[in-house]
Amino acid sequence: MALYYLSFCSAYAFIFIKQxxxxAWLRIYVVLLCLFLCFGYMTGTDWRVYEDIYTHINFNNLFYNYFQEPGYYIYMLPFRFLNIDFFVFFIFTKVLCYITIVCKLITYSERFKYIGLMYFIPCYGFYLFIDNPMRNLIAVSIALYAVRFLVERKPIHYFIIVIIAMTFHTSACIMIPAYFYMNKDLSTKKIIILYIAINVLFANRALLALIISNVFGSIPYVAGKISSYIESSNTEGGGRVISLGFIIFFTFFILLCFYKSQIYKMKNGKIIWNGAITFLILYRLATTIEVFMRFQLYYMIFFVAGISYLTVFFTERSKKIYISYLLGLSVIGSNQIFSTWRYLPYTNYLTYAVKGEFPSYSFRSAYNPNNSPYKSKNKENKNNEK
Incomplete structure (x- = not known):
């Protein structure tokens, strides 16, 4: 448990330490963070399904009993052909994604990088790398790489990479419209009207589901996906116009709109602000139908960078209060580790590799559900890879 808090509270301390x-200091920190986030062993949920698929790949009958997007399966094949251990393959993939995401976060947050890391780690990092929805994580990483071509206005490069991301997880389609507005000067008034309209209209779960079905329902595969997502969503989310989460994110929306012109003048300012606002708009949809949380992940880096940048607009005394406020939100975000067996007890692959002891699949699969102090609180995972 202490490692979870140490991972992001260290970033809070580093904000106030000049060294x-x-x-070198930053490199050591992100490497240690990588060892913690990416080398989890018996934690998480989806690895059980992925290991079973990986182990039972039949080169004489490819894609047998595999009904998801093909990109991940094709990506697995050379590793399996070389007979590389599943967890070596899995951790290698997580590390690649970690490097991509953290480098982008540091690039966009610039001198506020520790603030960004402090908020990102518990609010998104634990879920992405320890619970680990792998296909979604890979798709997010690929899509973030595509952003450079959005900035450079190279549509062919951009859309090819986004399509590749979609072969890992169809949610990457949310990056298609990004090319047409992410690097443009958006009207604050129109954004506010859109934000209000979405928060009022789409608080109704049935209405949102109807609109989505009418727009995408003509495509059988997508229609099937939408139907399964809506049916598995938490029905308690629909209809809640006001909640603590809404108030927190609405406050960020107001601050970002108020300081929009100043943020636009900063390096990468347009892409950060536009991406952060997209994230906040998707938040409303995610509270109504949970699967939209998957779409938010593609814009989380811009949101984290955006709220980190807000620090510059406060007085010295107010900065400390604001940063501490973000720390408080980070602590709240970390509470997810107490709601399920996925995070505790924490085990690390390296400790077993050093000993040369590798427990069986059945032992590893049952370890956290049987030994977590929070197993009684666990609910069926509604966010499993679809």
Whole structure:
């Protein structure tokens, strides 16, 4: 448990330590963080399904009993052909995604990188790398790589990469419209009207489901996906116009709109602000139908960078209060580790590799559900890979 808190509280401490701005200090921190986030062993949920698929790949009958997007399956094949251990393959993939996402976060957050890391780790990092929806994580990483071509206005490069991301997880389609507005000067008034309209209209779960079905229902595969997502969503989410989460994110929306012109003038300002606002708009949809949380992940880096940038607009005293407020939100975000067996007890692959002891699949699969102090609180995972 202490490791979870240490991972992001360290970033909070580094904000106020001048030496922490040295490149070597940052490198050591992100490497240690990688060892914690990416080398989890018996934690998480989806690895059980992925290991079973990986182990039972039949080169004489490819894609047998595999009905998801093909990109991940094709990506697995060379590793399986070389007989590489599943967890070596799995951790290698997580590390690649970690490097992509954290580098983008540091690039966009610039001198506020520790603030960004402090917020990102518990609010998104634990879920992405320890619970680990792998296909979604890979798709997010690929899509973030495509952003450079959005900035450079290279549509062919951009859309090819986004399509590749979609072969891992169809939710990457949310990045298609991004090319047409992410690097443009958007009207604050129109954004506010859109934000209000979405929060009022789409608080109704049935209405949102009807609109989505009418727009995408003509495509059988997509229609099937939508139907399964809506049926598995938490019905308690629909209709809640006001909640604590809404108030928190609405406050960020107001601050971002108020300081929009200043943020636009900063390096990568347009892409950060536009991406952060997209994230906040998707938040309303995610509270109504949970699967939209998957779409939010593609814009989380811009949101985290955006709220980190807000620090510059406060006085010295107010900055400390604001940063501490973000720390408080980070602590709240970390509470997910107490709601399920997925995170505790924490085990690390390296400790077993050093000993040369590798427990069986059945032992590993049952370890956390049987030994977590929070197993009685666990609910069926509604966010399993679809």
């Amino acid at each position: 922490a701005n040295k490149p």
